[in-house]
Amino acid sequence: MTGGVRRKNPILKTRQPTLPPALRSRVALGMTAGAAVGRLDLQQCEQCGTVQYPAREVCRSCLSGQLVWRPQDGLGTLLSETVSRASMELYFRERLPWRVGLVQLAAGPTVVAYVHAACAAAPADVRVEVALDRAGQAVLVAMPLDAAVTLAEDPRLHDMTCDPTHRKILVTDGKSEVGQAMVRAFAAAGASQVWVGHAEPWKQPPGFAALAELPQVTLVPLDVTDGQSVTELAGVIGGKVDIVVNTADHHRTYGIAGRRGVETAQAEMEVNYLGLLRLAQAFGPALRGRAADGDAGAVAWVNILSIFALANFPPHGTYSAAQAAALSLAQCLRAEMRPAGIRVVNVFPGPVDEPWNQLVLPPKIAPKGLADAVVKALKATVEDVYPDPVARDWLERWRADPKTLERELMAASPSSAG
Amino acid sequence: MTTDALTGFAAALAAGQIRIVDLTQTLTPDFPQIGLPPEMGQSRPFRLEEVSHYDERGPSWYWNNFSCGEHSGTHFDAPIHWITGRNLPNNATDTIPVADFVAPACVVDCSAESARDADYLLTVDRLTAWEAEHGRIPAGSWVLMRTDWSKRTDPAAYQNYDETGQHTPGPDVDAVRFLVDERGVIGFGTETIGTDAGQAAHFTPPYPCHSFMHGAGRYGLQCLANLDQLPPTGALIVAAPLKIRRGSGSPLRVLALIANGA
Numbered sequence: 001m002t003g004g005v006r007r008k009n010p011i012l013k014t015r016q017p018t019l020p021p022a023l024r025s026r027v028a029l030g031m032t033a034g035a036a037v038g039r040l041d042l043q044q045c046e047q048c049g050t051v052q053y054p055a056r057e058v059c060r061s062c063l064s065g066q067l068v069w070r071p072q073d074g075l076g077t078l079l080s081e082t083v084s085r086a087s088m089e090l091y092f093r094e095r096l097p098w099r100v101g102l103v104q105l106a107a108g109p110t111v112v113a114y115v116h117a118a119c120a121a122a123p124a125d126v127r128v129e130v131a132l133d134r135a136g137q138a139v140l141v142a143m144p145l146d147a148a149v150t151l152a153e154d155p156r157l158h159d160m161t162c163d164p165t166h167r168k169i170l171v172t173d174g175k176s177e178v179g180q181a182m183v184r185a186f187a188a189a190g191a192s193q194v195w196v197g198h199a200e201p202w203k204q205p206p207g208f209a210a211l212a213e214l215p216q217v218t219l220v221p222l223d224v225t226d227g228q229s230v231t232e233l234a235g236v237i238g239g240k241v242d243i244v245v246n247t248a249d250h251h252r253t254y255g256i257a258g259r260r261g262v263e264t265a266q267a268e269m270e271v272n273y274l275g276l277l278r279l280a281q282a283f284g285p286a287l288r289g290r291a292a293d294g295d296a297g298a299v300a301w302v303n304i305l306s307i308f309a310l311a312n313f314p315p316h317g318t319y320s321a322a323q324a325a326a327l328s329l330a331q332c333l334r335a336e337m338r339p340a341g342i343r344v345v346n347v348f349p350g351p352v353d354e355p356w357n358q359l360v361l362p363p364k365i366a367p368k369g370l371a372d373a374v375v376k377a378l379k380a381t382v383e384d385v386y387p388d389p390v391a392r393d394w395l396e397r398w399r400a401d402p403k404t405l406e407r408e409l410m411a412a413s414p415s416s417a418g
Numbered sequence: 419m420t421t422d423a424l425t426g427f428a429a430a431l432a433a434g435q436i437r438i439v440d441l442t443q444t445l446t447p448d449f450p451q452i453g454l455p456p457e458m459g460q461s462r463p464f465r466l467e468e469v470s471h472y473d474e475r476g477p478s479w480y481w482n483n484f485s486c487g488e489h490s491g492t493h494f495d496a497p498i499h500w501i502t503g504r505n506l507p508n509n510a511t512d513t514i515p516v517a518d519f520v521a522p523a524c525v526v527d528c529s530a531e532s533a534r535d536a537d538y539l540l541t542v543d544r545l546t547a548w549e550a551e552h553g554r555i556p557a558g559s560w561v562l563m564r565t566d567w568s569k570r571t572d573p574a575a576y577q578n579y580d581e582t583g584q585h586t587p588g589p590d591v592d593a594v595r596f597l598v599d600e601r602g603v604i605g606f607g608t609e610t611i612g613t614d615a616g617q618a619a620h621f622t623p624p625y626p627c628h629s630f631m632h633g634a635g636r637y638g639l640q641c642l643a644n645l646d647q648l649p650p651t652g653a654l655i656v657a658a659p660l661k662i663r664r665g666s667g668s669p670l671r672v673l674a675l676i677a678n679g680a
Contacts, residue, residue: 202450202577226447227467252457263459 008294017291017341018090022135028055030069035138038382040130041069053109074128076105113140117154131381134341162300162378165190167242172197177354177367179247185371187214197222224248224275234282245302248275251356255317265318273325288340302345303330307391310398311405350390441642441672442492450573461487488667494659495638499666502633511665519658521604523560525648532565532587539590552650557602567609568643588615591626598634605637613638
């Protein structure tokens with residue numbers, strides 16, 4: 001266990017997290033919205049086509065108010081750079097020196113960007129990416145054109161990511177197919193420790209026993225429907241976990257008319273909503289306390305939700321409602337983790353290829369595809385993940401008009417078939 | 419006469435001539451809950467959520483909310499639990515005559531057989547052999563099947579699942595009919611999670627103990643503990659379920675009274 005993992009000196013105070021400046025105007029948050037899903041958006045004028053930065057209320061060229069956020073390729077030229085060696089901001093003081101440059105984008109505007117260590121000195125061709133910093137706000141980073149270079153390779157920029165390498169992960173339910181895939185993905189990604197929660201020890205689903213053979217894996221009893229179980233596990237490993245990955249999910253396939261009573265809906269809420277609440281209460285404070293704990297402190301909280309959280313899918317109606325509740329709570333968790341710089345990553349897969357989606361037509365995302373998307377998201381700087389075509393399609397329709405999507409989904413209701 | 423009997427009973431209790439054995443498992447979230455195929459309705463396991471603990475939620479008091487299915491932990495099955503008993507009079511926890519909650523017990527020790535074979539089935543032959551040794555099973559008494567299953571503190575060993583389902587001992591079809599029709603017992607009790615064997619879904623009829631006992635207005639007790647402390651005959655069982663309106667059963671405290679030296 002100690003090989004390759006640096007341990008901190010226990011007589012030294014654990015550092016408190018600091019955050020980069022987080023204030024943005026309302027209009028500037030448009031860039032954060034794109035950054036949340038890893039997309040560089042800049043304002044473009046509908047009237048004259050000018051692309052502008054920073055965000056403004058009107059077009060700097062023609063004064064039109066018809067501005068829209070459009071994806072950009074970020075290609076440009078690093079014109080000049082400087083190295084900041086002094087700052088009044090605590091976050092930067094702890095990380096100086098810091099490389100900053102001006103990039104002339106091919107799309108027009110010149111932007112101020114952090115400059116990745118792998119970029120050649122100005123003038124140089126670069127690609128500007130958008131990233132979420134530890135305050136959860138969008139920042140621009142000039143990257144070399146070589147797409148293989150990652151943000152995490154620059155030690156200054158590394159802590160904008162939540163790279164699971166060398167980190168200690170809790171997967172809250174390792175018994176489901178998604179949970180098993182998640183455990184394997186984190187082991188493959190170089191996590192130093194994967195705690196695998198498992199409820200109801202008398203049930204041994206196929207594949208679960210083999211997880212214990214992975215050297216990084218430790219099985220731990222955890223039932224998110226049982227507050228005592230959650231508290232007890234937090235008492236044992238709460239001060240060690242760097243990333244919580246909540247895979248606990250109770251999925252049944254009923255609407256209102258298809259299932260009498262509330263037992264099934266209650267069970268869905270117990271796991272998907274109250275389970276998240278119990279986990280957040282038990283593990284959240286310890287994560288916040290360790291957000292600046294050395295090279296591999298606590299960094300992230302991942303919720304595996306469902307695209308059904310955005311709009312009700314009537315054939316899985318009560319499950320959709322539980323997912324909507326979980327999403328709302330995850331937003332609260334994000335707000336409460338923000339001051340510590342702990343990133344809450346919400347993942348919204350479309351139907352997963354697992355037994356409860358047997359009757360859903362393909363395409364369905366494979367558990368492994370979902371797990372790989374989570375690892376990829378943590379290595380990047382996104383906080384909302386739509387990992388498959390169905391999810392992205394729903395998202396697009398939901399953004400275009402939630403009411404239209406609602407009406408389209410009504411057609412999927414079994415009771416509308418006749 | 420009644421007053422004298424109770425006075426004598428109280429005196430015997432005070433003098434330590436009567437011992438009380440707790441036949442109840444502790445209610446905890448960890449105690450195994452009956453499992454059904456996942457698409458079916460599920461009985462919720464026992465859960466405890468703190469209301470306050472001498473803190474800002476209630477400065478001077480500690481208390482909890484608990485929730486569970488009627489059939490959680492050591493529990494009582496009422497006749498209405500099964501479709502065969504649904505139309506009987508006084509078939510629910512609130513209407514069963516209270517006199518039925520105190521009854522003598524015959525304890526059949528099947529611990530050796532169950533240790534050898536998790537699917538052990540109690541037969542009529544085994545019951546008649548027991549009677550040859552201890553006398554005829556009296557009408558109106560409980561028959562408790564001792565298997566020492568309650569000593570399996572590992573939940574996985576207690577449930578004893580494999581890919582063909584649960585493997586726990588219980589009565590066979592004929593044994594249940596014998597106890598109901600020919601002995602007139604008040605009910606059947608086990609240390610396992612059901613009064614029926616783990617594989618009883620495959621019997622004809624399925625779940626004979628539930629089917630025949632409840633169809634005849636008799637009761638069930640399951641998840642009992644400490645049956646190894648009971649004599650084959652002579653124990654008096656106090657088993658009163660919660661008075662749930664139209665309840666199909668309830669968790670309960672089961673006590674056995676034993677004359678010392680029995």
